[in-house]
Amino acid sequence: MENTILAAVNIVKYFYDPVKVKVLNGVNFSIHRGDFVSIVGKSGCGKSSLLYVLSTMDTDYEGDVLIDGISMQQKKEPYLAKIRNEKIGFVFQFHYLLNEFTVLKNVMLPGLKLHKYSEKEVEARAYDKLKTLGIADLALKNAARLSGGEKQRVAIARALINDPDIIMGDEPTGNLDKKNSELVFDIFKQLSHELNQTMLIVTHDPDFAAKTNRIIRMEDGKIVNEEKNLVG
Amino acid sequence: MNLKLIVNIAQSLLRARWRQTLVAAVGVTFGITMFIALLSFMSGLNDLLDGLVVNRTPHIRLYNDIRPRQYQPVTLWPAYQNSYPVISSLKSGNIRQEIYNSGPIIRALQQNKQVMGVAPTITAQVFFNDGTVDINGVINGINVAAETRLFHFDDYIVAGKASNLNTVPNSIILGKALAEKLVANVGDIVQITTSTGAIFQLKVVGFFQSGLQDFDKAQSYASINTTQKILGKSSLYITDIRVKLYDINQAPALAKSFARIYGVDAEDIQTANSQFETGSFVRSLISYAVGITLLIVAGFGIYNILNMMIYEKMDTIAILKATGFAGRDVKAVFLVIAIAIGLFGGITGLISGFGLSVVINHIPFHTAALPTVKTYPINYNPLFYFIGISFSLITTYLAGWLPARKASKIDPVIIIRGK
Numbered sequence: 200m201e202n203t204i205l206a207a208v209n210i211v212k213y214f215y216d217p218v219k220v221k222v223l224n225g226v227n228f229s230i231h232r233g234d235f236v237s238i239v240g241k242s243g244c245g246k247s248s249l250l251y252v253l254s255t256m257d258t259d260y261e262g263d264v265l266i267d268g269i270s271m272q273q274k275k276e277p278y279l280a281k282i283r284n285e286k287i288g289f290v291f292q293f294h295y296l297l298n299e300f301t302v303l304k305n306v307m308l309p310g311l312k313l314h315k316y317s318e319k320e321v322e323a324r325a326y327d328k329l330k331t332l333g334i335a336d337l338a339l340k341n342a343a344r345l346s347g348g349e350k351q352r353v354a355i356a357r358a359l360i361n362d363p364d365i366i367m368g369d370e371p372t373g374n375l376d377k378k379n380s381e382l383v384f385d386i387f388k389q390l391s392h393e394l395n396q397t398m399l400i401v402t403h404d405p406d407f408a409a410k411t412n413r414i415i416r417m418e419d420g421k422i423v424n425e426e427k428n429l430v431g
Numbered sequence: 432m433n434l435k436l437i438v439n440i441a442q443s444l445l446r447a448r449w450r451q452t453l454v455a456a457v458g459v460t461f462g463i464t465m466f467i468a469l470l471s472f473m474s475g476l477n478d479l480l481d482g483l484v485v486n487r488t489p490h491i492r493l494y495n496d497i498r499p500r501q502y503q504p505v506t507l508w509p510a511y512q513n514s515y516p517v518i519s520s521l522k523s524g525n526i527r528q529e530i531y532n533s534g535p536i537i538r539a540l541q542q543n544k545q546v547m548g549v550a551p552t553i554t555a556q557v558f559f560n561d562g563t564v565d566i567n568g569v570i571n572g573i574n575v576a577a578e579t580r581l582f583h584f585d586d587y588i589v590a591g592k593a594s595n596l597n598t599v600p601n602s603i604i605l606g607k608a609l610a611e612k613l614v615a616n617v618g619d620i621v622q623i624t625t626s627t628g629a630i631f632q633l634k635v636v637g638f639f640q641s642g643l644q645d646f647d648k649a650q651s652y653a654s655i656n657t658t659q660k661i662l663g664k665s666s667l668y669i670t671d672i673r674v675k676l677y678d679i680n681q682a683p684a685l686a687k688s689f690a691r692i693y694g695v696d697a698e699d700i701q702t703a704n705s706q707f708e709t710g711s712f713v714r715s716l717i718s719y720a721v722g723i724t725l726l727i728v729a730g731f732g733i734y735n736i737l738n739m740m741i742y743e744k745m746d747t748i749a750i751l752k753a754t755g756f757a758g759r760d761v762k763a764v765f766l767v768i769a770i771a772i773g774l775f776g777g778i779t780g781l782i783s784g785f786g787l788s789v790v791i792n793h794i795p796f797h798t799a800a801l802p803t804v805k806t807y808p809i810n811y812n813p814l815f816y817f818i819g820i821s822f823s824l825i826t827t828y829l830a831g832w833l834p835a836r837k838a839s840k841i842d843p844v845i846i847i848r849g850k
């Protein structure tokens with residue numbers, strides 16, 4: 200009996216602007232703890248839209264999202280914020296660090312928000328995560344001064360700070376060169392192997408997808424095909 | 432909500448935009464500075480102008496008014512008991528201006544716990560003889576010590592000494608304008624004629640200047656004894672009892688009760704000088720209106736800066752929300768920013784408002800009407816500072832509220848997709 204951490208139950212989503220479009224058309228799947236899953240599909244097939252629904256940021260959909268068995272439908276905004284803070288780590292295509300803060304503070308902020316550990320402990324944990332990703336020496340730099348690859352690694356460290364149940368990524372390597380893409384992918388793989396971290400990554404890089412445990416293929420807002428991959 | 436974290440984030444956003452926030456804060460500073468300076472100055476002027484009258488006006492004046500007797504003989508006649516008599520050409524009878532039993536009344540008033548002090552006076556209508564011309568004037572017989580203690584008589588003496596009235600026999604202090612008309616100097620002798628035709632010679636021992644020119648043209652002061660002598664009256668003759676209270680607001684009520692108890696007429700200061708309160712009120716109103724207008728303008732400045740900041744910090748807000756900050760946290764961040772601007776601008780405003788008040792208070796201001804005043808008056812009332820800082824916090828809170836709400840409603844999906 201496997202342990203389901205995230206489940207999409209018949210998710211349907213429309214966009215109304217400029218005309219009513221069904222962008223997600225009944226998506227069903229579930230992810231177990233420790234899974235390293237990729238979602239692939241043509242540009243515009245609804246991958247990002249799905250990910251925003253799953254991440255609880257988008258609440259305008261039909262169907263249900265279950266995180267750790269709890270329905271996210273009809274939940275209030277502060278509750279969803281808390282879920283994101285505690286259970287989900289997010290990595291975006293464009294690195295989205297807060298330029299007003301140092302690298303260390305960027306990583307610490309979700310941890311300070313969670314308020315489970317003291318500030319000192321959060322700082323120690325943040326250093327720890329940065330070390331794992333090999334960028335501890337950047338800790339005190341201003342976030343705006345990093346290269347793209349470095350920023351993305353900081354974003355991953357930030358996603359890890361609260362030991363989330365699942366990490367979601369929307370084309371995290373989409374904006375990186377070959378070398379940095381590989382570096383970031385290696386990090387994901389390392390997280391999967393060594394920490395047994397659950398991850399759901401949207402990508403349209405077939406090489407990337409090929410190295411994950413499971414590939415979900417989408418077309419026109421629907422899952423058309425799933426492959427188990429034993430390579431990873 | 433973790434306030435320390437919220438404040439910390441607010442601080443970092445402020446630091447990243449410190450130039451604009453400084454401009455916004457300076458707007459508040461300017462508003463509060465002007466508010467404080469204006470109110471202190473206006474209030475100082477109010478006190479000064481009110482003082483012109485209030486300092487010298489008794490809170491209650493007891494006297495006997497000249498008027499027809501209330502009970503005419505006809506009303507006592509049994510045959511007319513149920514009729515309304517119509518009397519034509521009614522004249523004021525020989526009601527005396529003297530207050531009967533003035534001694535016991537004064538002693539009773541002095542025992543009264545609400546009474547600060549009592550000053551008996553006499554007024555005598557006289558002519559000052561200046562060669563062939565007679566100038567109409569009034570001599571006020573006063574108790575110098577009581578007048579000085581209760582009504583700041585000393586402050587208005589511009590030449591000579593008030594206490595000379597007691598030490599120099601048959602002495603008089605003239606209003607400055609009156610002295611100029613008489614071409615009299617301190618030490619000169621002036622001659623007066625009373626309404627009964629008696630002629631007296633009085634030695635000028637000083638001038639006073641009240642600030643009210645018309646008043647100074649006709650008024651003069653002598654001791655009670657001297658005035659009684661001029662009028663040919665006994666040493667019990669008193670026409671007015673001037674009462675000062677601890678609480679001026681009690682005057683109307685007490686005036687009524689004194690009139691009843693002592694069987695005299697009593698006039699309270701509020702009835703006698705209602706127009707001065709109106710003037711003070713209007714001046715205060717204007718300064719509050721101007722001050723608040725300035726603060727509202729400053730409020731719009733803060734509103735603009737915050738809106739701009741939110742526009743620029745969309746990404747930051749989206750990331751904060753994506754990583755688990757709720758809308759109310761984001762709102763709190765921007766409210767903290769607004770209040771920080773208000774607090775900083777407000778406090779510097781209080782300091783520079785105080786500074787500006789001090790500067791105004793040192794600007795020379797000489798006017799013939801106000802002999803005791805050398806510089807512009809300022810009222811350093813702590814209440815103005817309290818109101819100032821409260822207003823600055825309220826304005827900035829209100830100015831910050833809408834932008835903060837807007838920030839809290841930002842949909843992170845739209846921002847993150849938008850790149």
Ligand SMILES: Nc1ncnc2c1ncn2[C@@H]1O[C@H](COP(=O)(O)OP(=O)(O)O)[C@@H](O)[C@H]1O
Pocket residue numbers: 214215216217222240241242243244245246247248249848
């Ligand atoms: N805010 C929006 N309003 C209307 N249509 C949108 C909006 N966002 C995305 N779409 C459309 O929805 C479809 C799915 O988009 P998206 O989920 O971003 O696809 P993917 O990430 O797979 O490229 C696309 O056709 C896109 O143009």
Ligand SMILES: [Mg+2]
Pocket residue numbers: 246247248
């Ligand atoms: Mg996409």
